[in-house]
Amino acid sequence: MINPQQSNRFFFNVDWVTILIYIALCAVGFVNIYASKYNPEISDVFNFNSNYGKQLIFIGSGLILGFSILLMDAKFFSIFAPVIYGITMFLLLVVLVVGRNVGGNQAWIPLGSFRLQPSEFAKFGTALLLARYISSFNPKLTNLKSILIAAAIILLPMALIMLQPDAGSTLVFLSFMFPLYREGLPGYLLVIFWGAVVLFILNLYLQPVILISSILILGGLFVYFNRKKMQRMIMITVITISAIGYLFVAKILFEKVLQPHQRTRIELILGLKTDPKGAGYNVNQSKIAIGSGQVLGRGFLLGTQTKYGYVPEQSTDFIFSTIGEEWGFAGCFVVIGLYVFLLVRVVNIAERQRSVFSRVYGYSMACIIFFHVFINIGMAIGLMPVIGIPLPLISYGGSSLWSFTVLIFIFLKLDSNRMGFI
């Protein structure tokens, strides 16, 4: 069954469908970056001084990088996972010292004409180590010690990135919660966590008196219905009291810890503030561009909002506005469809792995990508706060593209080797 020759062959067992979707998304990215940076006077596609020319280089080198990963031994990634994790953590430290500050975030290490963004690479470093940890000792993720160790692996890069401070990239690491859930993390922990998030938001919307009294009423009702079961009554009482205590902590957290611009963004997204010319300008213009695309879009290079620069940061964080304007609802549907198809497929592939390492890694990768997609598109259409994370494989940027390429191709390599031992 094990055939070393076979496993070393270049494209043996590689999932071509994933590669095709990968290439398709890169192509969508290039086309839309071209459109958002299009200048009728310099229409050369291979103009390497322009962003789209550079993106072409990134895609080319990304493919080379991806296929070189396919050439490597699948065991390399599990063996060297701690080293790779260590290197990316080291880079996160380096960037705090020598990093270049762009737009308030010290996130880039200048390397000649390129800038490296270590937080992008920390994603797959963390994914690898997390997979290694869960696979190697076969820990029970129900006991506190294993949970804490897994949490530590995730929280370290989060803490380092928060120092830059890059809230968007920090939040991405929350997506590791879901692979842990798959591996046995109790569901109530997730419920508590997201419950906390919801309470945090409600805390901003509602008057404290209303919120606290409604929690008390709700808790009281639950206690009443469970009045025969002492244990539950105690548990509900504890939950109710800690929820109320949490409200005060959350309020302080929001008002004292968050940066003013982050606070404003959250307030804008929740509709607590309206300011179409200020911080909400980007979102407003992005929504206008996307909405104006209507069913079939204005057509390639014909988007007026795109052409005339109405959406700031259009080739990076707001690339989806170009898709929305020029390709319309049809284009948006296809792009989102591609992502969902890819991720559902990745989950299915992950489940067919014999090795826990490959499965955890696959889940991690799917969740990271989905988190990016949901937040990025969500912010472009005003559903999510503007936290500045790229749309995977589509947004302009080398670090981001390479990081996702590595993330995906490592998984492809692991999958192609699913018959072997890792």
Added chain:
Amino acid sequence: MDNLFSRKYVLQGIFIVLALVLIGKLFYMQVLSDKYFLLSNNNVLKKIYTFPARGVIFDRKGKVLVQNEPVYDLLVIPNQVKEFDTLEFCNLIGIDMPGFRKRFHKATVQSRYQPSTFEKQLSVQTYAALQEKLSRFPGFFVQGRTVRHYPDSVAGQFFGYVKEVTQKDIDDNDGYYRPGDYIGKAGVEKQYNDALRGERGVINMLYDARNVPQGSYLEGKFDTLAKSGEKVVSSLDIDIQKLGEQLMTNKVGSIVAIEPSTGEVLAFVSSPGYDPNRMVGRQQGNNYMDIFGQPNRPFLVRPISGYYSPGSSFKPLDDLIALQEGVITPDMTFNCPGVYWAGNHPVKCEHVDGNISLRRGLARSCNVYACHVFQKLMTQSRFKNQKQAYDEWQAKVRKFGLGQKLDIDMPFERKGTLFTSDQYTKRFGKYWQYTTVISLAIGQGEMSATPLQMANIMAIIANKGYYIKPHLIKSIGDRKVIKKDYVQKNYVDVDAAHFEPVIDGMQDAVNAPWGTANASRIPNIMMCGKTGTVQNPHGKNHSVFIGFAPRDNPKIAIAVIVENAGYGGTYAAPIASYLTEKYLTGTISAGRAEKAEAMKKISALPELPKPKIKVLPKNADSAGKQPSVPATAPQSNTALNTKNTAATP
């Protein structure tokens, strides 16, 4: 496979549900709502309007009456303004610093990124001076447009004026107008506004996020050029219009001349008038208030909204009805002892003519004859009572255009006064009879007409039985469109044969030595006419003359009213004769030309009512100044102040 395998579905479920949330929101934004599409056009598309030139107006001989002059609006985009020498700028366009700040503030409040008007209608000279230095004033630019210019400076009330639209105009016209557009507010400019205004041009310009123009939208597919207004040919003869206004200098009143065969109005004089050029340009508002405040109401369009009793000029009409009814014949005579007794109310004549027939009665303007005719009409045996007779009669009078609008193409036309029997019953009670309303026989009493209606009666007599609705515009546009109403004949139901004796009488009034207007006889032209000296409650009698000429194949019908000036033969008749002669021959014959010049210089302004100002000693100025009283108009012929019964010279 382990027991946690099913959690895969939880995750895949989350992916799909959240993706559906995104798609749902996108579906709303892109498919269901067009709000964002409209907003995106707001972002990039700006409509730049070019203003059309209003249509040119010609007189009946093809002379230009109104033309367009370029002016320049100064616009500003506040956020593009950089530091500059404001003092120099203010001097260039003729404003002061507080004015500058006020305007700039207003523009900034309107929009920081959009152009708004800074100063309107800079003249060519100002523009030339400014244009040279405009580059020193970033953010400012000029936009050309045109304003009206009236080379002859006459016929202000005929032209009306053009003004920037008000919010009400915008609301009333279903969004056709935008702030800054012009609209005709009076006169021909108002009446023919739709033809004259032309069509705005529009350029759909694309602007990028930094407000830099990026060319036209879809290669100008939806752009339009400004289309000039249609040219309009007026029926006025500018030469006699001018002469008319000159003759009416320092007199209050009106002249209307009509070409009988077409109904075209040849002269449309309302005095006092004003120079239409004053209602143009930056001083329009001030000038408007100035003209508005002048005595004798220059804005009143007297030819169509001035009410005058027709006086003796009504007699020919009454005679025509009597002839048609058969109650008199041309040869029938009445005895004139110098007074007609209507009950115990005397109607006096200024002369004793003895037995008098139609022809002489008209020429001498005999009141007694007129009263007898009226009596005959009211006491016909075929009617049950006099009220029925009266109603039949007033209906016939109405056919001549009295008591109703003639639908002239001019706003603010009024219909005049002509009572029905019911109205009289209301006023006098049930028991009135012809003697009660005998004043009507001589065109006084409850009867008033506009100068246009009087001129129209002359057109009817000249045409021997019909009129065409008088109008001021011959044709519109290159296709020479003319309203159907303005070619239709309106018959008055009097046989052509009955006109001859009446015209004979009118011919004598001007040409016979015993005629009332004999002094206004025109050499070699047979003018027929009728003087009137109209009593009125405002002061001296109005001097009235109506007539037409020449007798055979008449070319001009005319009505002249000079308010509070005295006898019809003294002012109105000579003025009518000069105008008629000028129109028919192109000149005024030797000997009469000097008299015409003298007429231009005579002042016959009515005495102004004494301003009622109570001098309150407590409130008076401490310096002891008298409250200022407006200077009364000069009076040249106070001697002719006769205020007796209907005077008929």
